[in-house]
Amino acid sequence: MYLENHKSWKDWKWQLKNRITTIEEVEKVLDCNFNEDKKKVLKKTIEKFPLSITPYYLSLVDASDYDNDPVFKQAFPQVKELEVCRADIEDPLGEEDDSPIKGITHRYPDRVLFHVSNVCAMYCRHCTRKRKVGDKEYNPMKEDYEAGFKYIESHHEVRDVLLSGGDPFLLSNDLIDYLLERLSKIPHVELIRIGTRTPVVLPYRITEELVDVLSKYKNLWINTHFNHPKEITEEAIEALDKLAGCGIPLGNQSVLLANVNDCPRIMKKLVHKLTANRVRPYYLYQCDLSEGLEHFRTSIGRGIEIMESLRGHTSGLAVPTYVIDAPGGGGKIPVMPNYLMSWSTNKAILRNYEGVITTYEEPNEYAQIACDLECRTCHLQLKLDKKDNIKSIGIEKLLSDNSEIITLTPIEE
Incomplete structure (x- = not known):
């Protein structure tokens, strides 16, 4: 790479100052040429989603096969970024809705x-x-x-x-x-x-x-x-x-x-x-x-x-x-593979990574402990302060012994 021998290569601030931000710089570094039609569309892409690559990271690209290079694909824009599909969401994780104050x-x-x-x-x-x-x-x-x-x-x-x-x-x-x-x-x-x-x-x-x-x-x-x-x-x-x-x-x-x-x-x-x-x-x-x-x-x-x-x-x-x-x-x-295949009163049927199917027998003597989350009558040796109790929500609330809620009802918007 043409910058790799620079005396300040290992200076992180120099790396930031010399980030590659244009298609032409990428062409120079990788010694390649994109056709003009492709460059026009790529420039439209980076107008919406800017291009910025550290010299270090771009130096990892295999210039002889950049189209298939995993580093190049993560760093260089694609025309497909301008395609907004039906399922796409600007804020997919709802971070703005869960933001009580800025930041x-x-x-x-x-x-x-x-x-x-x-x-x-x-x-x-x-x-x-x-x-x-x-x-x-x-x-x-x-x-x-x-x-x-x-x-x-x-x-x-x-x-x-x-x-x-x-x-x-x-x-x-x-x-x-x-x-x-x-x-x-x-x-x-x-x-x-x-x-x-x-x-x-x-x-x-x-x-x-x-x-x-x-x-x-x-x-x-x-x-x-x-x-x-x-x-x-x-x-x-x-x-x-x-x-x-x-x-x-x-x-x-x-x-x-x-x-x-x-x-x-x-x-x-x-x-x-x-x-x-x-x-x-x-x-x-x-x-x-x-x-x-x-x-x-x-x-x-x-x-x-x-x-x-x-x-x-x-x-x-x-x-x-x-x-x-x-x-x-x-x-x-x-979202994981299913290893618990079935379950009865006394046994669980499981399979391992090889496909071997086995059973685990439930204990006969286990006595269910009813929990009121107050810890007053519990003999387990962890006495929690009242302030440690967090109000249960969701599935935890349905399972809780101290809750009378028996269903979760989705709210329609």
């Missing part, structure tokens, strides 16, 4: 997503937040952060805060430190998570100075976003090693993408490389229904097939949970 998404009872950055190192073509790509109108200010902190402080049920964006690691070290320190001072916040793709597209961002900041916070977890084993380069491994080396637990969230990683062998190689570098595969997402992403979406059946190739065939630690993030804000729904 906070509160969907689940005990956790919130804190939108702290609107900038990414690279614009991924499969991004679920394509509506926000390149949007300069909302760049959080200190007053926005303070409003978020006040919301979290006033909601004692929130024990888990996910910093997201954009990419939180595109903020300065001082600002990241400020955010983490401020959250750590909130007594009921037990867990802080950061979602970042910088180890994938900008591994040089993981500097010793950044690690020094992160290592101060013992309740911090980091989730990365590797989609293909080709992305786990020597530079990426070095970045992961810095993070894991200071004791930060690492997870990974992949998206199942057609003609990128929708292959059992590719996915198995990816989870093996992740676990070899102390990264726990956490989620495998079905691609969301964002506008212009249908060409990336696979069938759910393909995802189930991939999961069948992992469970039992490799370490349980390397098997992610396959989920669909329900359209409209329903949250993550696990």
Whole structure:
């Protein structure tokens, strides 16, 4: 690559300043030419969904076969992005509806997503937040952060805060430190998570100075976003090693993408490389229904097939949970192969990954415990304070012994 020998190549700020943002720059780097008709349509695509690739990430593309390259497909626009299909939704996860104040998404009872950055190192073509790509109108200010902190402080049920964006690691070290320190001072916040793709597209961002900041916070977890084993380069491994080396637990969230990683062998190689570098595969997402992403979406059946190739065939630690993030804000729904085949009063019939069918006999002596959620008469040795009780909702409420609700009735809009 023509920039790869630049003296500042490993400077993450230089990488950001020299991001590739035009079709012509891509042609120059890959030494290729797109015909004029295609370029005209591609330029219309990037007018709506901007192009931005770090020199590092583009250097991973196989220029001799770029059309089939998994890195190229994730980074370079396609004409199909302009095709809005019937099922496509601008805000597929209903994040705006679940946003009580600007920058906070509160969907689940005990956790919130804190939108702290609107900038990414690279614009991924499969991004679920394509509506926000390149949007300069909302760049959080200190007053926005303070409003978020006040919301979290006033909601004692929130024990888990996910910093997201954009990419939180595109903020300065001082600002990241400020955010983490401020959250750590909130007594009921037990867990802080950061979602970042910088180890994938900008591994040089993981500097010793950044690690020094992160290592101060013992309740911090980091989730990365590797989609293909080709992305786990020597530079990426070095970045992961810095993070894991200071004791930060690492997870990974992949998206199942057609003609990128929708292959059992590719996915198995990816989870093996992740676990070899102390990264726990956490989620495998079905691609969301964002506008212009249908060409990336696979069938759910393909995802189930991939999961069948992992469970039992490799370490349980390397098997992610396959989920669909329900359209409209329903949250993550696990979609996994069926291992429980049938169930009677005394036995459960199960099958394993090989197709072996077996039985598990239920205990004869188990006495059902009726729970009123008050803990006054319970002999289990965990006495919870009243403030620890969170109002049950959904299926949990139907199962609860202290609820008289016997049906859930959908509300028609």
